[in-house]
Amino acid sequence: xxxxxxxxxxxxxxxxxxxxxxxxxxxxxxxxxxxxxxxxxxxxxxxxxxxxxxxxxxxxxxxxxxxxxxxxxxxxxxxxxxxxxxxxxxxxxxxxxxxxxxxxxxxxxxxxxxxxxxxxxxxxxxxxxxxxxxxxxxxxxxxxxxxxxxxxxxxxxxxxxxxxxxxxxxxxxxxxxxxxxxxxxxxxxxxxxxxxxxxxxxxxxxxxxxxxxxxxxxxxxxxxxxxxxxxxxxxxxxxxxxxxxxxxxxxxxxxxxxxxxxxxxxxxxxxxxxxxxxxxxxxxxxxxxxxxxxxxxxxxxxxxxxxxxxxxxxxxxxxxxxxxxxxxxxxxxxxxxxxxxxxxxxxxxxxxxxxxxxxxxxxxxxxxxxxxxxxxxxxxxxxxxxxxxxxxxxxxxxxxxxxxxxxxxxxxxxxxxxxxxxxxxxxxxxxxxxxxxxxxxxxxxxxx
Amino acid sequence: xxxxxxxxxxxxxxxxxxxxxxxxxxxxxxxxxxxxxxxxxxxxxxxxxxxxxxxxxxxxxxxxxxxxxxxxxxxxxxxxxxxxxxxxxxxxxxxxxxxxxxxxxxxxxxxxxxxxxxxxxxxxxxxxxxxxxxxxxxxxxxxxxxxxxxxxxxxxxxxxxxxxxxxxxxxxxxxxxxxxxxxxxxxxxxxxxxxxxxxxxxxxxxxxxxxxxxxxxxxxxxxxxxxxxxxxxxxxxxxxxxxxxxxxxxxxxxxxxxxxxxxxxxxxxxxxxxxxxxxxxxxxxxxxxxxxxxxxxxxxxxxxxxxxxxxxxxxxxxxxxxxxxxxxxxxxxxxxxxxxxxxxxxxxxxxxxxxxxxxxxxxxxxxxxxxxxxxxxxxxxxxxxxxxxxxxxxxxxxxxxxxxxxxxxxxxxxxxxxxxxxxxxxxxxxxxxxxxxxxxxxxxxxxx
Numbered sequence: 043x044x045x046x047x048x049x050x051x052x053x054x055x056x057x058x059x060x061x062x063x064x065x066x067x068x069x070x071x072x073x074x075x076x077x078x079x080x081x082x083x084x085x086x087x088x089x090x091x092x093x094x095x096x097x098x099x100x101x102x103x104x105x106x107x108x109x110x111x112x113x114x115x116x117x118x119x120x121x122x123x124x125x126x127x128x129x130x131x132x133x134x135x136x137x138x139x140x141x142x143x144x145x146x147x148x149x150x151x152x153x154x155x156x157x158x159x160x161x162x163x164x165x166x167x168x169x170x171x172x173x174x175x176x177x178x179x180x181x182x183x184x185x186x187x188x189x190x191x192x193x194x195x196x197x198x199x200x201x202x203x204x205x206x207x208x209x210x211x212x213x214x215x216x217x218x219x220x221x222x223x224x225x226x227x228x229x230x231x232x233x234x235x236x237x238x239x240x241x242x243x244x245x246x247x248x249x250x251x252x253x254x255x256x257x258x259x260x261x262x263x264x265x266x267x268x269x270x271x272x273x274x275x276x277x278x279x280x281x282x283x284x285x286x287x288x289x290x291x292x293x294x295x296x297x298x299x300x301x302x303x304x305x306x307x308x309x310x311x312x313x314x315x316x317x318x319x320x321x322x323x324x325x326x327x328x329x330x331x332x333x334x335x336x337x338x339x340x341x342x343x344x345x346x347x348x349x350x351x352x353x354x355x356x357x358x359x360x361x362x363x364x365x366x367x368x369x370x371x372x373x374x375x376x377x378x379x380x381x382x383x384x385x386x387x388x389x390x391x392x393x394x395x396x397x398x399x400x401x402x403x404x405x406x407x408x409x410x411x412x413x414x415x416x417x418x419x420x421x422x423x424x425x426x427x428x429x430x431x432x433x434x435x436x437x438x439x440x441x442x443x444x445x446x447x448x449x450x451x452x453x454x455x456x457x458x459x460x461x462x463x464x465x466x467x468x469x470x471x472x473x474x475x476x477x478x479x480x481x482x483x484x485x486x487x488x489x490x
Numbered sequence: 491x492x493x494x495x496x497x498x499x500x501x502x503x504x505x506x507x508x509x510x511x512x513x514x515x516x517x518x519x520x521x522x523x524x525x526x527x528x529x530x531x532x533x534x535x536x537x538x539x540x541x542x543x544x545x546x547x548x549x550x551x552x553x554x555x556x557x558x559x560x561x562x563x564x565x566x567x568x569x570x571x572x573x574x575x576x577x578x579x580x581x582x583x584x585x586x587x588x589x590x591x592x593x594x595x596x597x598x599x600x601x602x603x604x605x606x607x608x609x610x611x612x613x614x615x616x617x618x619x620x621x622x623x624x625x626x627x628x629x630x631x632x633x634x635x636x637x638x639x640x641x642x643x644x645x646x647x648x649x650x651x652x653x654x655x656x657x658x659x660x661x662x663x664x665x666x667x668x669x670x671x672x673x674x675x676x677x678x679x680x681x682x683x684x685x686x687x688x689x690x691x692x693x694x695x696x697x698x699x700x701x702x703x704x705x706x707x708x709x710x711x712x713x714x715x716x717x718x719x720x721x722x723x724x725x726x727x728x729x730x731x732x733x734x735x736x737x738x739x740x741x742x743x744x745x746x747x748x749x750x751x752x753x754x755x756x757x758x759x760x761x762x763x764x765x766x767x768x769x770x771x772x773x774x775x776x777x778x779x780x781x782x783x784x785x786x787x788x789x790x791x792x793x794x795x796x797x798x799x800x801x802x803x804x805x806x807x808x809x810x811x812x813x814x815x816x817x818x819x820x821x822x823x824x825x826x827x828x829x830x831x832x833x834x835x836x837x838x839x840x841x842x843x844x845x846x847x848x849x850x851x852x853x854x855x856x857x858x859x860x861x862x863x864x865x866x867x868x869x870x871x872x873x874x875x876x877x878x879x880x881x882x883x884x885x886x887x888x889x890x891x892x893x894x895x896x897x898x899x900x901x902x903x904x905x906x907x908x909x910x911x912x913x914x915x916x917x918x919x920x921x922x923x924x925x926x927x928x929x930x931x932x933x934x935x936x937x938x
Contacts, residue, residue, distance in 0.1 A: 060650030066562030068642050068770040075560055080553035080651050102862045105528035112523055112681050114514030170618045194516050195525055202508030203528050233560050322516040414550045
């Protein structure tokens with residue numbers, strides 16, 4: 043499906059259906075901060091869980107980590123962030139707006155055409171003071187990336203997990219960058235959540251593993267429903283490579299504002315472990331029992347963002363359709379990502395239907411994330427479930443009281459099938475695992 | 491089981507087995523910051539998931555939220571945190587150590603006996619600057635609690651979720667308090683993770699719901715394996731109640747340092763919504779279609795900590811046992827909380843056993859979080875799995891090559907049973923759901 047939707051429509055759906063709200067909205071909002079509502083928090087959880095399952099749980103060469111946001115300031119000296127993690131900033135002398143110098147096409151203010159100051163370097167790390175005294179010795183930074191938490195724990199993880207190389211360490215968590223320019227909804231925010239893997243390998247095998255992870259990560263997005271047409275791989279040019287990187291690919295997505303980075307996969311060589319070994323005075327090496335060699339591992343880093351993945355999944359799933367003369371907005375989300383898996387909808391709010399519908403709800407809700415909705419017309423309730431991407435609606439009607447059967451409606455095909463309540467969980471489970479996308483012979487009738 | 495273990499033993503196990511490491515350890519550590527290692531991150535995920543399942547997914551009167559850590563500064567003025575979230579602090583004039591005045595038993599320095607300064611109030615919120623200018627207008631705070639993110643989103647959630655009261659909004663996330671005194675391992679840290687529910691009800695029904703949630707939350711810990719003997723309910727005295735609270739119970743756990751708060755359940759009345767209505771100039775009320783009344787909801791707040799829950803679960807599960815003349819350390823963690831559900835252990839590393847053991851691992855690992863370990867003796871590998879609380883070990887031996895059966899060993903009873911590989915997943919699934927704790931007739935032989 044083409045990602046041809048305007049960002050405004052996504053922002054509007056997100057607000058309307060409880061995916062994403064402007065942060066602190068009752069106080070006028072806070073620049074570039076967003077809060078995830080009831081549907082957004084479920085979608086985000088599902089993105090995190092899908093990543094963790096693919097990268098950690100289904101592999102025995104990767105383990106997890108959850109390091110603190112506040113780390114020793116020397117970590118950021120060793121990593122190069124204190125000295126080098128800065129953008130050139132210019133101010134307009136007329137209108138006072140501030141811009142990133144390296145993003146300007148002309149040497150005048152894009153806002154008002156005024157003259158600009160000379161560029162000054164501005165460090166992107168948020169800083170605060172730990173303990174009651176606001177003095178130099180008490181400065182701590184909010185981490186600008188989760189990666190360094192992995193590097194400084196490399197030895198502890200290696201020792202306690204008793205694993206051999208290649209070994210990956212994965213982490214999900216918040217990071218903070220005091221960006222001068224933010225925007226495009228949740229694409230670039232100052233507070234954001236990362237999905238980072240540092241995969242440590244023997245030098246000489248790094249190019250093979252680099253290629254492996256580029257492919258693996260690209261395929262992950264496709265498996266979860268993003269169209270290949272809206273994804274591209276882009277290799278960084280030599281002049282574009284970060285100082286620590288030997289090679290880097292971006293996985294770009296065709297966002298409404300154009301191709302933009304969804305994930306970066308970098309070959310960081312031994313830069314990070316060597317820096318921390320030097321700065322801490324510790325030997326950080328790996329002894330390879332097979333080759334009888336000691337070396338500093340190289341590291342391959344696939345680094346993705348939760349928030350921009352959520353945005354890409356929303357955009358790619360979004361469609362305004364006209365079906366049999368009726369318009370609907372629908373999110374064709376992969377069942378693993380859909381916030382709600384099943385909605386139980388009694389045909390109407392009625393003293394006979396309600397008890398049975400509640401029973402059906404209770405039967406399902408321990409197995410799947412389930413919604414119960416008996417307000418408004420059945421048509422409006424279907425539309426609402428379509429807009430939040432619920433793969434299946436279960437309708438309880440008056441016949442259900444007699445035949446103990448209910449109707450399952452498929453979000454994408456709109457096909458309906460009548461099934462016994464006692465088989466409902468098993469059928470839904472199978473369908474949510476993927477059979478749902480087949481035009482299976484089970485789907486008998488098309489919705490009127 | 492009595493929680494009679496010393497904290498040192500827990501800290502040592504956590505380091506040794508990869509649950510918790512001192513943060514930034516290679517740089518000497520950072521005061522009161524801790525990193526969760528491969529086992530810790532899984533345990534923490536399981537605690538979060540168990541809470542979310544019980545509080546959100548299995549109920550249709552609670553929805554989730556994930557609001558930003560950085561919020562508009564006016565949120566913290568309205569909530570009372572800017573003026574009132576402070577502790578009295580004194581300095582020793584001799585040794586310069588700093589203390590909380592309200593925690594001192596005498597008016598001299600507990601460190602050196604020196605004279606102390608007059609108490610000064612110290613605000614516990616971390617502050618930083620958003621945007622490049624370090625000026626008053628750009629101050630933002632790191633949230634000291636997740637609760638306010640819920641209150642300021644109350645209207646947005648109510649409107650988009652189309653739910654009626656009583657309605658709960660649940661949130662899991664990091665909060666930050668610049669505590670003067672920290673300690674007791676992960677019990678009190680400056681960066682910590684909260685499990686907060688704000689349950690909005692009609693005034694007049696609040697006492698009933700308060701009692702309900704006190705019981706519900708107490709039972710949650712018991713269901714997940716914490717001994718009732720190590721839990722107590724403690725009602726706050728009138729002089730102890732926070733200014734916003736009409737009533738409050740603590741769920742205390744018998745930690746090694748004594749009874750300490752695991753969770754607080756407060757009846758906050760309409761304090762928060764009224765404060766935000768006043769400060770934002772918006773009417774924040776609920777129109778009850780059944781009674782045809784408009785009112786400001788009261789709110790019941792069960793507020794727990796991920797980190798101290800993790801600590802309590804570890805302590806309560808810990809045991810040093812002597813069984814048939816052999817000593818072992820074991821974590822009797824509830825299967826839902828155990829970091830690893832099943833370990834596949836070939837009897838030895840052997841070219842015949844390895845392929846079959848890998849097949850068994852691959853068969854299991856898509857269904858359960860599974861470890862594969864073929865290093866060292868089988869006895870040492872059992873001990874390791876006991877120490878990380880793995881409920882079941884699956885041993886692949888030379889007979890398995892012939893009879894296509896493997897042995898399941900139960901962590902708690904040490905009983906072993908022989909089962910066909912093709913039935914393994916179904917048997918493990920049943921056992922992990924609770925039958926595992928029965929001394930079922932299936933368990934035939936006792937481990938030698």
